[in-house]
Amino acid sequence: xxxEDSYSxxxxxxxxxxxxxxxxxxxxxxxKEIDMSxxxxxxxxxxxxxxxxxxxxxTRWQKVQIARHPKRxxxxxxxxxxxxxxxxxxxxxxxxxxPAMIGGLAYLDGIPVTVVGQQKGxxxxxxxxxxxxxxxxxxxxxxxxxxxxxxxxxxPIITLIDVVGAYPGIEAxxxxxxxxxxxxxxxxxxxxxxxxxxxxxxxxxxGALGIGVGDRVLMLEHAYYSVISPEGCASILWKNAAExxxxxxxxxxxxxxLLELQVIDEIIPEPLGGAHHDPEKxxxxxxxxxxxxxTPLLEYTGERLLAERYEKYRKIGVFEEIESDQESTxx
Amino acid sequence: xxxxxxxxxxxxxxxRRPEERGIQPGQPExxxxxxxxxxxxxxxxxxxxxxxLEANLKVCPKCNYHFxxxxxxxxxxxxxxxxxxxxxxxxISKNPLGFPEYEEKVEKARKRTGLNEGVITGVAKVKNIxxxxxxxxxxxxxxxxxxxxxxxxSRAFEYAAEHNLPVVSVTAGGGGARMQEGIISLMQMAKTCxxxxxxxxxxxxYLSILTDPTMGGVFASFASxxxxxxxxxxxxxGFAGPRVIEQTIRQTLPPGFQRSEFLLEHGIIDLIVERKNxxxxxxxxxxxxxxxxxxKEEVSKDA
Ligand SMILES: [Zn+2]
Numbered sequence: 240x241x242x243e244d245s246y247s248x249x250x251x252x253x254x255x256x257x258x259x260x261x262x263x264x265x266x267x268x269x270x271k272e273i274d275m276s277x278x279x280x281x282x283x284x285x286x287x288x289x290x291x292x293x294x295x296x297x298t299r300w301q302k303v304q305i306a307r308h309p310k311r312x313x314x315x316x317x318x319x320x321x322x323x324x325x326x327x328x329x330x331x332x333x334x335x336x337x338p339a340m341i342g343g344l345a346y347l348d349g350i351p352v353t354v355v356g357q358q359k360g361x362x363x364x365x366x367x368x369x370x371x372x373x374x375x376x377x378x379x380x381x382x383x384x385x386x387x388x389x390x391x392x393x394x395p396i397i398t399l400i401d402v403v404g405a406y407p408g409i410e411a412x413x414x415x416x417x418x419x420x421x422x423x424x425x426x427x428x429x430x431x432x433x434x435x436x437x438x439x440x441x442x443x444x445x446g447a448l449g450i451g452v453g454d455r456v457l458m459l460e461h462a463y464y465s466v467i468s469p470e471g472c473a474s475i476l477w478k479n480a481a482e483x484x485x486x487x488x489x490x491x492x493x494x495x496x497l498l499e500l501q502v503i504d505e506i507i508p509e510p511l512g513g514a515h516h517d518p519e520k521x522x523x524x525x526x527x528x529x530x531x532x533x534t535p536l537l538e539y540t541g542e543r544l545l546a547e548r549y550e551k552y553r554k555i556g557v558f559e560e561i562e563s564d565q566e567s568t569x570x
Numbered sequence: 571x572x573x574x575x576x577x578x579x580x581x582x583x584x585x586r587r588p589e590e591r592g593i594q595p596g597q598p599e600x601x602x603x604x605x606x607x608x609x610x611x612x613x614x615x616x617x618x619x620x621x622x623l624e625a626n627l628k629v630c631p632k633c634n635y636h637f638x639x640x641x642x643x644x645x646x647x648x649x650x651x652x653x654x655x656x657x658x659x660x661x662i663s664k665n666p667l668g669f670p671e672y673e674e675k676v677e678k679a680r681k682r683t684g685l686n687e688g689v690i691t692g693v694a695k696v697k698n699i700x701x702x703x704x705x706x707x708x709x710x711x712x713x714x715x716x717x718x719x720x721x722x723x724s725r726a727f728e729y730a731a732e733h734n735l736p737v738v739s740v741t742a743g744g745g746g747a748r749m750q751e752g753i754i755s756l757m758q759m760a761k762t763c764x765x766x767x768x769x770x771x772x773x774x775x776y777l778s779i780l781t782d783p784t785m786g787g788v789f790a791s792f793a794s795x796x797x798x799x800x801x802x803x804x805x806x807x808g809f810a811g812p813r814v815i816e817q818t819i820r821q822t823l824p825p826g827f828q829r830s831e832f833l834l835e836h837g838i839i840d841l842i843v844e845r846k847n848x849x850x851x852x853x854x855x856x857x858x859x860x861x862x863x864x865x866k867e868e869v870s871k872d873a
Binding site: 404405406407408409411412413414415416417418420421422424425428429444445448449452464465466467471472475476489490491492496497500502548549552553555556557558559560561562563 | 656658659660661662663664666667669670686717718720721724747748749751752753754755756757758759760761763764765766767770786787789790791792793794795808809810811814815818819821823824827828832836837838
């Protein structure tokens with residue numbers, strides 16, 4: 240709760256103000272023992288209407304703020320609500336177990352699956368343990384180990400992505416962060432089992448894509464997915480990280496943007512006020528989407544699965560093609 | 571013959587001749603260095619006679635500092651004269667996000683480099699051994715990978731798989747994925763990586779040569795996945811930029827961090843090869859992986 244209080248989403252200020260008024264009136268009514276329920280109901284209706292309005296007009300930056308909300312459900316919370324009988328499996332077999340990346344076995348509506356995702360902490364202590372959900376190379380190597388295991392047993396793979404980025408640190412570089420991410424991307428493209436990736440919160444560049452190659456890529460309504468952190472982009476463009484709100488406008492990072500750019504397949508709606516207002520409901524909506532997308536994929540032959548996955552990424556790119564002199568000389 | 575290798579080309583517009591684009595072997599460009607007869611070494615600060623530097627493959631004769639090369643120079647240094655056939659040079663970037671000033675930046679880069687985009691791909695020979703190549707140009711928006719770079723590299727890998735040709739890739743991508751194309755450029759990482767699986771399936775050799783600088787999304791995709799990974803001495807190579815790391819960990823980075831020698835020590839690359847030995851080493855590696863294959867003979871004759 241401490242986290243939430245200190246986390247400011249300016250655009251919700253009018254809502255906070257209304258909530259404060261309602262609380263005051265409730266207290267006043269109780270103290271004076273008078274019935275003010277009509278006034279309270281009026282304010283609550285006003286709050287609800289305002290909330291709807293605010294959430295229907297969110298800017299890209301506001302969505303980023305929701306995606307980063309400290310109370311947004313984390314991987315383990317989603318797993319507990321979406322799947323049954325989750326069994327976490329540890330380690331990359333090479334260096335150590337990375338607590339920022341979690342993987343394991345679970346059932347999705349009775350179907351055995353492998354689940355993989357980044358894990359953010361709930362409080363400072365857990366965040367330090369989880370490295371704020373930023374995996375080291377061993378995290379990507381663990382994820383890949385478990386995904387290859389899934390392919391061996393023809394078990395579908397579900398990845399839930401919420402990462403500000405793969406960890407930028409000395410040891411991460413020493414142990415080959417770039418190679419770990421790259422290899423995971425390459426091998427995911429060739430795993431002969433259905434893969435569904437869901438961006439649940441932050442889709443931080445290569446750190447997200449490292450477990451993000453799939454037959455279907457879904458995205459929660461207020462999640463974002465970007466090639467560079469908004470702050471990083473702002474620093475490059477305007478030498479000022481505080482210009483991040485302008486940067487996300489240029490980068491186009493929301494689920495709507497990505498659907499339009501044909502990088503994702505579907506937007507998973509969130510309850511009013513964002514996933515953290517109703518994690519259970521959010522989880523149910525995700526679960527429904529996962530089952531709906533997975534069911535047809537289960538019928539695909541391995542060959543079809545890989546061919547379509549290849550084509551899915553093969554066609555991403557916007558360019559024009561003109562004839563060059565050199566190539567025309569052969570005619 | 572190259573023209574029917576890859577995808578059909580819907581539009582036919584004349585662009586500059588290849589020699590104007592500076593990819594002709596034997597005619598290294600001079601743009602990277604300041605005009606004039608004398609050049610100051612970035613490393614030892616000594617003054618070097620321009621001609622001496624050129625004669626020394628743009629390596630400082632005094633301290634062995636490897637100057638960055640333009641793609642055309644790299645091609646001239648690496649491949650057999652007269653063997654280079656460029657492909658897909660007519661791919662041009664668009665502005666998929668409507669990113670501010672992107673078109674202007676691309677236009678500027680095109681003017682400055684004489685290239686349409688940040689990578690040259692095609693077929694060539696090294697000591698008479700045919701290969702598919704891709705060579706990035708740091709001078710083109712920092713060697714960053716957008717749609718065109720991703721597409722050309724993917725096509726090169728696919729072509730190599732189809733024709734059983736080894737691949738020699740030279741990267742110089744300081745910017746990694748190209749920010750101005752947003753998520754589209756991030757997806758080029760997936761696009762290029764997945765094409766490598768086709769080489770894997772067919773047992774085709776892929777050599778990745780990392781030059782200064784190879785960072786971010788270029789390093790975290792096809793560049794680090796070579797069967798053999800070579801780096802030039804002293805090249806900056808890594809996932810996260812040094813400044814980002816410094817800001818994150820709030821420490822100064824140790825000397826030599828993310829340089830080729832650091833990567834070799836930590837087991838991330840196979841070899842460091844000086845520029846003067848690079849061509850020979852590439853030829854040796856290609857020779858090791860030469861196999862008798864149907865179609866190879868024919869292709870090498872055409873190329
Ligand atoms: Zn020098």
